[in-house]
Amino acid sequence: MLGTNVIFTLDGVPLSIQCTEDDVMKDICQKYVNKINRNINTLIFLYGGSELNFNLKYKDVITNKGSNEMKVLVYSNENDEFICPKCGEKIKFNKEKIDNIILSINNLKETIVSTKLMLENIIEKSSVNIVNIQLNGINIILNNLNEDINKIKEKVQNLLNENRNIEDNYIIE
Numbered sequence: 001m002l003g004t005n006v007i008f009t010l011d012g013v014p015l016s017i018q019c020t021e022d023d024v025m026k027d028i029c030q031k032y033v034n035k036i037n038r039n040i041n042t043l044i045f046l047y048g049g050s051e052l053n054f055n056l057k058y059k060d061v062i063t064n065k066g067s068n069e070m071k072v073l074v075y076s077n078e079n080d081e082f083i084c085p086k087c088g089e090k091i092k093f094n095k096e097k098i099d100n101i102i103l104s105i106n107n108l109k110e111t112i113v114s115t116k117l118m119l120e121n122i123i124e125k126s127s128v129n130i131v132n133i134q135l136n137g138i139n140i141i142l143n144n145l146n147e148d149i150n151k152i153k154e155k156v157q158n159l160l161n162e163n164r165n166i167e168d169n170y171i172i173e
Helices: 025-036 095-125 128-162
Strands: 004-010 013-019 043-047 069-076
Parallel strands (some): 004 069
């Protein structure tokens, strides 16, 4: 089937790559990196919260079988280490947990965008009953966003606590 797309998003910039359902994910990703002039080995591709399996075909990866569009988050993997600005020591972070936090933040961004669309819809329609229903929905979404932000803060705090260097007795800030 023609007309399927993979939308790659790197640093908030989406780029659509057309493909077929029988294309292998590595080939689709290679088309993407060729367009952005990057090395495929310096990027991480996430779909559905997991790293993309390059060996599978599009039709075997996509979770929404009725859709002709797949959204893939792309992150730079050029620098696996962080350097402490005070002492110059390399700081190792649990990459899986950082990716999880980034994914959580991106999910929050999507929720904020959908809330914005709901507000725009309220402004356009502005019937009292519809407004009340939609405002209640927005209130629920905002409460969920607040809970999600608290969970992300907790994840970051746990990550920082894991990276304490007891021997040198300093904390990564």
